[in-house]
Amino acid sequence: MTMVNAFDPSNTAGFAAEEAALIERRRRVLGPAYRLFYAHPVHVVRGEGVWLYGPDGTAYLDAYNNVASVGHCHPHVVAALARQAGTLNTHTRYVTDGILDYAERLVATMPAEIANIMFTCTGSEANDLALRVAKAATGGTGVIVTENAYHGVTDVLAHMSPSLGAGAPIGETVRVVPAPTSADTSGEGFAHGVKAAIADMAAHGIRPSALLVDTIFSSDGVFADPPGFLRPAVKAIRAAGGLFIADEVQPGFGRTGAGMWGFARHGLVPDLVTMGKPMGDGHPMAAMAARPEHLEAFGREVRYFNTFGGNPVSCAVGMAVLDVIEDESLIASARDVGAALKSGLEDLAAHDGRIGEVRGAGLFIGADIVDAKGAPDAAAAAAIVNGLRERQVLISATGREGHSLKIRPPMVFSHDNAALLIERLKATLASL
Structure with missing residues (x-):
């Protein structure tokens, strides 16, 4: 393609x-x-x-x-980056204040149920981490995405990103559903596709782990209204034992004009939230936020570390971006x-x-x-x-x-x- x-x-x-x-x-x-x-x-x-x-x-x-x-080269962001780069930059295995200050401030923009955050460098890494957490939490392997979705370029995510074309065929445990349409004002049409995908997984002995969607369906053509149409699909995946992963890499950080996060327009509290590009105003940073109960199994079994995710310079940049969003x-x-x-x-x-x-x-x-x-x-x-x-x-x-x-x-x-x-x-x- x-x-x-x-x-x-x-x-x-x-x-x-x-x-x-x-x-x-x-x-x-x-x-x-x-x-x-x-x-x-x-x-x-x-x-x-x-x-x-x-x-x-x-x-x-x-x-x-x-x-x-x-904005390109925002002076407040540039100054924060330069100041921290001239003071300290290292990984997250030392105790530093910056990552904690930033994590607390970022988590405070989300519903109270989402209380943990883990930092990465790219949205692809964040989505990859979210899938690992979802599989550990549910015991499932099946993932549902939309028909022209884009979620990342890792080997796992490329096979969940139909927009990449035939060169990245859909994975065996991945099911693709039609994107929402403006005519489907209730969201039941989209939910019907999700339910059909769940049934097909069951017929093939696959247990669902997650519904992964970009909450503005940007690669599918941009579908935003009416607010709330996502709820029936999320209810369906949870009824089947899976989690809802809100990919906020594109709609997040206030872009939709209705609060910080795209999922909030739908009156939803996701199980996992991923974010990336807008976090650093051009500086490479990303993250996955989670309900603590979903991180328990993953944290118990896996030692996770990301060399550059959450480094002091990135956290200073992220704080500056939040300053600008608020102050302006x-x-x-x-x-x-x-x-x-x-x-x-x-x-x-x-x-x-x-x-x-x-x-x-x-x-x-x-x-x-x-x-x-x-x-x-x-x-x-x-x-x-x-x-x-x-x-x-x-x-x-x-x-x-x-x-x-x-x-x-x-x-x-x-x-x-x-x-x-x-x-x-x-x-x-x-x-x-």
């Missing part, structure tokens, strides 16, 4: 000689497995706030990056700016039949691109993404058909930034 919005390395016609040479150098030294975005890849040399800058000073409006969650009221801003952006997209859709359903919460929005018959139009979505790139606005596409625009900017995105995105999108649509 070709990655949505992937660059074709065989096509550098019209590129400047320096660009073509840089891309060839990348291919030669990094190998063929890496991918670049856009028909014409973007060369960036620095970032600030919601902007990325090319070597010639061209400014690109970043409407895609949840890695730099509170970024959750409320994500709610308000996201609502304005979604409304702007809906207005466009009302006048341009190529834009279908617009979905999302806060600063995480998906917009379907369709043909004259209302069918998914991945080619048009790719043309829009690349047309915006040529107008210095960066978004991507998602979904099983690759036809849903994926808009997920840093949380410091403003109303003016949203208006600029809509303006450039109008111009792109007019040019097609």
